[in-house]
Amino acid sequence: MASAYSAYHGSSNGPQHPVAATATSGASNAPPHTVTTMSRWSLLAKTLPAVHEIKALHVYDFDNTLFKSPLPNPALWSAPTLGLMSSQKAFSNGGWWHDSQILAATGQGLEKEEPRAWEGWWNEKVVELARLSMKQPDALCVMLTGRSEKPFATxxxxxxxxxxxxxxxxxLKPQVTPTNEPLQSTMHFKQLFLTALMETYSQATEIRIYEDRPRHTTAFRKFFAEYNLCQNSAASTRGPLATEVIQVADSSTVLDPVTEVAAIQHMINQHNETVTRQPEAERQKKLHIQKTICYTGYMISTEDSKRLLKLAKIPFGHPHRLKGQANHILICRRPCPASMLEKVGGMGSKMLWQVAAIGNYKGTVWAARVRPVLSTAVYHTDSADPIVVLALKNGARSVDTSLISREAEWHDPPSGQALVFETTVGEKVMLRIEEEGSKEAQYDSPAAKKSSKRKHAGEDGRAAKNRQGQHGGRNDIRDNDSGSRAGGGGPRGRGNASRGPRGGNTRGGGRGGAVKGKAPNFPYRSLDDVETRNQHGGHGPQVSYDDAHPPHRQQQQQQQQQQQQQQNRSQDPPTGPKASRARGAAVRARGGSNRGNSRASGGAKGNPPADLQSFY
Incomplete structure (x- = not known):
């Protein structure tokens, strides 16, 4: 963006510096810089000091400079929602920074806070500086904020x-400038304002700005450098002045969680009411609040968290590089299954823990290994050893927290400091704002809506085919557990040369592909065997990795013939599956290719797998 000086006075097409160019090209179009014109920028109906009386200009920002304005609570809202709430376009009423009800909800609300002057919500050091500026006879004291004039003036x-x-x-930021010019942004507004201020009080020799946002302090310094460069040129309008931009430490706060959620819900209700009155072609989407359960854990109180961090002696010399946690022992990610929740005693159940060791993983993750005080206590944790993640270095990956339990450098806590703390079983819930009717609204947790992971060959081939294949009934829930589990191709065959999926010749079952030598009619395939989705129902032909293994088409033909023969017989069904049911499914291969004594259990001697399958 060009400097505010150039934006205010116009711009030139010449190669001059943007600030210097404006003095010659646009100055004739600029309004006169008078005290009366300057007063139009102000909310106050006050007569401003005369130009010759002012030698210093002191400008104070409002949000988090003078006043500890509440920010959206990152402990309540998901990251995308934090961004959404700061966007003026997402809500018909403007969002967090454009809805006066959010600021009015500060503390205990307007009615209770106004009589006590919002005690505790001001940055008292900056307030005292402002009072000193007001007492300085040759200083003009200004409060400048990017909040909109219409909703926030009163x-x-x-x-x-x-x-x-x-x-x-x-x-405050108006809809347009006093000369009816549109405003592009908060910084654009402030630069236009400051240009008018410096041009009006042309005898001032210094200007000082107090600002909390680093980006704004950088922009102001650049703006003043351009302005003074212009004033040192032939395009000078008032001469240079001393400039100082003071970076104020951020003093932001958050609202009471219940108050904040209620205020946001009210803002959403107003948005939805406005939306219903909008023309259908221009209508925005209605919004609502949904919850996301991030994890279930043994929750640690704030006081105990501080004690844990103190015990670990974590080097917080650079707090922006470390993120403290120490707030839970993880039971499971996302919502807890009912059986697991019952095991840990249900929501709200209490347990005492003690610190057994303090650990550090590669200087990126700090944790405490803990154990229940009561040795007979029943508990469940996500990791083999219960741990409390105390702090993470910025950029530490989630995998680091799982590695710390077994790979960290652990040491015992200091002598006599075996810290004991209490936990309460609970859930970490984050809130999100989303459009009504969105797919995300169906779920309590983003984990439930994630797209499926990449399917392995076994899932696409064996399981998927079996769910839709000819052997329905029980087989479709057993991942192709079809009649014979023999890796060698026959029921409990020991000497069959053909192996099961991924099974070796020397041991008929081998690893058996999916589960202990499953039936050979769907050989093992690697991911390289998968073809495009429009071929063979989404997959290419089956690939055999054993020359002794019959091709897939030949197997199908054999099975069809065997099934047809079996249907023509009048004998009773084979009893193989009955006898082998105690083994969990059909029958299991034991032998290798060098043994020829094929055994079939339960009288199902020699029956091929397709025979057994046809009776399920």
Whole structure:
């Protein structure tokens, strides 16, 4: 963006510096810089000091500079929702920074806070500096904020009056400038305002700005450098002045969680009411709040978290590089299954733990290994050893937390400091705002809506085919557990040369592909064997990795013939599956290719797999 000086006065097509160019090309179109014109930028109906009386310009930002404005609570809302709430376009009423009800909800609300002047919500050091500026006779004291004039004018005037802050100018962002120019952004507005201020009080020799946002302090410094460069050129309009941009430490806070959620819900309700009145072609989507259960765990209180962090002696010398946690022992990710929840005692159940060791994994993850105080206590944790992740270095991956249990450098806690703390079983719930009717609304957790992982060959071939194949009934829930589990091709065959899926010649079953030598009619395939989805129902032909193994088409033909023969027989069904049911499915291969004594259990001697399958 060009400097505010150039934006305010116009621009030139020449190769000049953007600020210098404006003095010659657009100055004739600029309004006169008078005290009366400057007063139009202010909310206050005050007569401004004369130009010759002012030698210093002191400008104070409002949000998180003068006042500890609440921010959306990152402990309540998902990251995408935090961004959504800050967007003016997402809500018909403007979102977090454009809805005055959010600011009015600060503390205990407007009615209770106004009489006590929002005590505890001000940055008192900056407030004291503002009071000193007000007492300085040759200084013009200005409060400048990017909050919109229409929704916030009344509220901010009440807040300043309650605190006793009597500024000369209170500038909020209008819809358009006093000269009817549109505003592109908050920074654009502030630069236009500052240009008008410096041009009006042309005898001022210094300007000082107090600002909390680093991006804005950088932009202001660049803006003043451009402005003074112009004033040192032939395009000078008032001469350079000393500039100082003071970076104020961020002093943001959050609302009470219940208050915050209620305020957001009210904002959403207003948005939805407005949406229903919009023309259908321009109508925005209605919104609602959904919850996401991130994990279930043994939750640790804030006080105990502080004790754990103190015990671990974590080097928080650079707090922006480390993120403290120490708030739970993980039971499971996402919602807890009912059986597991019953095992840990249900929601709200208490348990005492003690620290057994403190660990550090490669300087990126700090954790405490813990154990129940009561040795007979029943518990469940996500890791083999219960651990509390104490702190993570920025950029540490989630895999690091799983490795720390077995690969960290562990040491005993200091002598006599076997810390004992209490936990409560609970859930970590995050809230999200989304459009009504979206697919995401069906789920309590994003985990449930994730797309399926890449299917392995066995899943696409054996299981998928069996769910839709000719052997229905029980087989379709057993991943092709079809009649014979013999890896060698026959029922409990020991000497069959043909192996089962992934089974070796020397041991008929081998690993058996999916589960202990499953039936050979679907040989093992690697991911390289998968073809495009429009071929063979989504997969290419089966590939045999054993020359002795019959091709898939030949197997199918043999099976069909055997089934047809079996249907023509009048004998009773074979009893093989009955006798072998105690083994979990059909029959299991034991022998290798060098043994020829094929044994069939339960009188099903020699019956091929397809024979058994046909009776299920």
């Amino acid at each position: 509220l901010i005037k009440k807040m300043l009056a309650a605190k006793g802050l009597d500024f000369d100018i209170v500038g």
